[in-house]
Amino acid sequence: MKKLLFTTTALALFAPMAAQAAEADQAEPSSEIIVTGTRQTGMKAADSAAPIQLIGTQAFQSVGQQDLTQVLAQTLPSLNFQGFGGDTANLTLSAALRGINPNDTLVLINGKRRHTTANLAVLGGSPYSGSATTDLSFVPTNAIGRIEVLQDGAAAQYGSDAIAGVVNIMLKSADHGGSFTATGGSNYENGGKTAATALNLGFKLGEKGFVNVTGEYKFHDYTSHGNYDRRYFYPDGTLKPGQSAVIVNGLKGFAGYPNVNNINGDARYSIYNLSFNAGYDVGSDAQVYAFGTYGNRNAKAFENYRAPNRVSGTTSTGTTVYPLPNGFQPQENIREEDFSLTAGIKGKAAQWNYDLSLTYGKDAVALYTINSANPTLFSMAQSASPTALTGLQRNFYDGQLSNSEWVGNIDISRDFDLGMAKPLTLAFGGEYRQGNYSITSGEYGSYAFGGAQSYPGFAPTDAGSYGRNSYAGYIDVAADPIAGLHVDVAGRYEHYSDFGSAWSGKFNARYDFSPAFAIRGTVSNGFRAPTLAESYYSSVNVGPGSTFGQLPPNSAAAQLLGFSKLKAEKSTNFSFGFVAHPLPKLQITVDAYQIKIRDRIVASGDIYGFNSAYNANNGIVSQAVQNALISRGVSLADATSYSGINIFTNGADTRTRGVEATATYSSDFGDMGKVDWSLGANYNKTEITRISPLPTAVYNAGFGQTDLLSASAKDALTTATPRVKLIGNALWNIGQFSVNLRETMYGSTSQHTVGAGDGLLYLQHIGTTFITDLNVGYKLTPKIRFDAGANNLFDKQAPTTRLQNDGSRPISGNVYNSPISFTPWGINGGYYYARVTVNF
Template sequence: MIVTGTRAGGITAAESAAPIKVLDADALSHVGQPNLNQVLTQLVPSFTAQAFGGDTANLTLSARLRGLSPNHTLVLVNGKRRHGTSNLAVLGGPYQGAATADLDLISPSSIKRIEVLEDGAAAQYGSDAIAGVINIILKDDKEGGDGYVTAGKNYDVGGETYAGTLHVATKIGDSGYLNITAFHRFHDFTQIGGLDRRVTDRNGNLLTSTSSPSLSAIQQQLYPGMDRFPYVNRINGDAQSRLTNLQYNTAYDFGGGEIYSFGTYSKRIASAYENVRVPTRVSRTVAGVTTYFDPEGDTPVNGFSPREKIREDDMAFTGGIRGMVDGFHYDLSTTFGQDKNAIYTVDSANASLYADTGFTPTSFYDGFFKSTEFTVNADITHEIDAGLATPINLAFGGEYRKNVYQIGSGDPASIYKEGGQSYPGFRPSDAGVNGRESAAGYVDIAANPIDGLKLDVAGRYEHYSDFGSKFIYKGTGRYDFSPAFALRGTFSTGFRAPTLAESYYSATNVSPTAAFVQLPANSAAAKLIGFQNLKPEKSTNYSLGTVIRPVDRLTITLDAYQVKIRDRILGTGSIYGSGGAVNFPIVTQAIIANGNVLDPTVSQTGINIFTNGANTRTRGVDLVVSYATDFGDYGKANWTISGNYNETKLTKLIAAPAALTNPATGTAIPLFDAGAQSNIETASPKVKVITSVLYSIDKFSATLRGTVYGKSSAKLTPDGGTYYEQTIGTAFIGDIELNYDITPDLGLALGANNVFNKRPPTVPLVPGTTNATLVNGGNVLDAPLTFSPYGINGGYYYARLNVSF
């Protein structure tokens, strides 16, 4: 029985009027990597997980449905809204702007099942449920428990992973239960590539003054002493992380109703390498004598590899009461969620502070992000017998929500001039507290007017303290012509207010050669250029599908959909103040007005900003075919083929402010350059197909899974001038897991994800060049294309010991 996509009870997934996938605990347990994002990406075709993030986004990877923004998917736990992360994904790419719930903070072993509603549901659950809803149902056992320990590693790039979990359930009196789950995971760095074009050629040979005239004699002397030479640049790879999750789910039936509560606490400590700083990067000259800084005090100077680090504390608590009064079922609840990330730069230096004083710390406290969400819900359902095939199900209720987003400033050394290398601290001008309140009321009516016909109509009125009011609605229908064939369809509208992070985030993003300010969208500095405050997105969803059950144990569902989003919030391409193909003095003025100080040694400066920049149209098809086979004495097999075709088009691009007019052409520059446009339209594959079989006989079982990812591409540029299209071709990723039950309560699993070690291509040189100019302007000569839909690390092998009691 499902509880997502309808407020009527007693409906199965096969009977649903909306497309919904149900993943039970058994399905979740046969994925090797102990990470809920990876679990869902291997089981749900329309779900894609981020492989690599820039800057702090690499410490909190995101995911999305149907090729839309992660912010367009609403995550629920036991039907209640889950708060979002405070760690905004800032840098460009398909996941830019993500500030939604962090699925990695929910332990797979605490989950009874996951219901993935692949349909617009803003009118039912909240205005941001444009792409769909992921509802995580926690275990509610009354006794027993289970757990596992696992260890794994990527084939040849590091990434050692160790994890353990324990879930325990017990009765509370005669009418209650308590479930507690503890989880801990360590995941080490991976490194993919590392040759740096400032240090070596593509073969790892040290550059000479002949091959690189700009390389001085002192640099040639110092570079061979760098750590891990010639693979000195470690920026491309997974972060190292230590994650601890604690969860509980409890309820007690006192006769007239039930009180319940569930919650989580998570602690994550993680760090990610950034671009290496070569030995001559930080120096001091006094009386004509130049000294070079090295945090390790090596002789000769060794250079350094700075890391960005977070200490994250995340908590959520829900408490409520539900029951029945005079035929009305009520559910009254309140939820509080908070995510705080303290940000550090370690193994680094402040170049200006060292040049000015002869001293610099090697570790910097950069400040913090904090987001909180407080929600109060009242949900009531009542059945009305009107002489139809089944009683009418009337549901209505309301929601109050308060959100607060805060940025705290860093220590003095982190904000002295340009700050620490790789990630400067947040300045007092970046810091601030911003909040909003919203209130909503909804009505949902579900009925079966005649046998075989299901209708569901919902309307929702929302009022935001900063955006005013909006009414949205949804209509769903299904007709079963026979037990073997049904048609279903949906029409809905949505209204997503920008997250507070999208509106107010401010920071400086740096590399060894560039410094770009993420200008707050709602700031006075943004208005200096001509940008206005963010406004809500508006969406219209259509879907039409069929459910076919031609023979016993065979089910086929096919659903086509279209999602139109107006005034979509996107991150612009790079808008240059200096060092670009086109530069604007007003951009430099806005950076100064915002209080940011940039590294004077970089060659490129500018801004990025979130803005209501485009209208988009997403069209696609979801297919699921499942069949169960019983071979008698020779075992059983469950076969599944599921696929998704998805294409997003930019149907309208908003013009840039007049201040950003190209003097050479007399026209405004595009706000979304070719690279930013490709992130929306082509950087995710249009096709993803998953085929799997779970075979079991006696004590042995095997899971075989094959996933085909279609072609994806992105346009990259070294300078904002010429763009070069880079393509990741169609790929087949194979997974295998073998299980053996040693005893009824003890089992062993051995497996591999991406068993053939498939990896994406590397970033190439600009065609026709011989001076190591990369098409994305980076430094790593053998870096992977990080928009890869199947990750950058290649194969992962693992062992797991399962226990139950």
């Protein structure tokens, strides 16, 4: 039955020369006026000289998980979603456009720059390492009217971060009516119950204005994968011999035995979001406007199980005490607030269009380690008491990360009729940005003597507040010299207080040979300023027998090791393609592109200071690394197996080449309804063209520490995301029913991993995979709609992490049969859901 349904699906999708990767809402066709990627007014998506994809409300209806990142990942073939993250990166997942780091995609709200998260993804060997981009979870989906995705370099138009493209989220502006939605769902297996509800309302603001408001609540429960912990069990679940009675009794008494370790799975979170969009006409040629969002997240994720003997003490009379006799599994917890407000005025004066605005955005993340303990503090306190202590501290405040930004913009434009095919548009403007990033230290018990188990808090030596400002000016000229030829030239200068200046330019052109065929292309250069989080984030991760520190590249300790302060990435972009309308209702676009990035900011591989497997120098691999950790106030007492650092650095040059193709077609079958077909495909290959050498102070040929990037880190840049992604979609409307069938093909991915036990290099490979999504909708009345469906209909599970050659343990992690974290369609398998929508 599965094979028959898949075959039928494939025939339905590919027979009619199908459509665009974005599921365009019928109310928002390619003739929709766009505002992204051009300063001209009245530009239509179908006439754009750069690749633009529109995402309308239909896309939101056919995606079960009502999260903006999921909507984009299931709609755009050039965008990949992070399915799982380690440590705090599991609490703020991100997405990447065109196979490049998430930081290289700029996010706008109503055309204004959106601030970024304070929660930096510190993930060695992950394609998403270093991500500190806009957190799309704080943008309510019910507040969105449409999304414009510019898939082209645009730093000359918008500034830093626009190397891979721009996502411009346009908020609803209706002054009446609204909608209410409620969604519930769960994974077929592995847990993950979800619930979401949202209310959107539009109101008149006096006689000349509007205000549109949205409230949203989202809940997602834990998922859990894998089974037995290799430290205590064999792969078949039997206990390993030679363990103490304290450990064995603790395991058997722990909830869920023998599955005592739940580290592999989604975090549990609840999110509350509020947003508004408002405008008021002042006279006949001006409007004052404002929009903003507020979000609140509480999220928790499991860490590795700790056995009872991990926390122990001896009384003053010599009795050994185990205060947690069943062991414990710590959790990382964040309580996050996200806020943004923009206010401005726009209009026309003396034939000049103007837009002046001021934006403030802030994201603050308070971190906690809960259900944990500080072993050293307990041992010290217990040694002074003749009786077993009670009231062991289990929850710790680890400190706070905060990122804020002020942005002031002025944009001015005017059309000049110079006798060309269309008036020439001259646009110019300026921008001022002021950013601040800060780390606040945690309570003493969270970091003292190695800190609380699993995630020590930020020590005073980690704490600090760091700021910078920048100013920019740009000019943009768009013209149609002759009928059918459109040319757009832009230039931008930007100066940053912490690393200097950047120039960028863009030349973009399109020529329509006829209404049925046009070619288009772009040549541009760009840059990305390092985020303040990448430059200054500092933390320590303490595991059983290990201590690893994330060293700030802009710190004195990093410079002593031979690493330089971060500087801007620089890019050169080329693209060339065509737009064709060979038949009525059929549009085809194909765009080839190349993105070269110089001085790309990458996460280093693990750089060891000590490793017990090193049979020389008493295991010391680099004394300089040890000294750097100590200088940051890090205790190495727990580092009985290994210690070391990771660091962000301008460590590589890369070249990304790809092709993006879309097609759309609409069929009318009369009494059998209408079908909108869509097909989108992306091929994307990244190569590393240069890697910086490892500084002498940390180089050790005898240990094999000779490269800045490990094999895993190299794969994260080149093969850990699919080179090919294809999305085919068929939306069938008949009467009150609609059926949306989507098939996504993920190309193969692979990544090397060093076996944690034997040090050998293993390759994990995921083959080409097809994922089927189905949504069935029914309009009970013109205003009430019910939807039911499934994402990953056939419950395709993520492949599991392989065992070492001797079969004794997984090559990474502590849990047998855990999912491969870079699985491109996520780790949780099938998800089913139901939703009700009421419009009024």
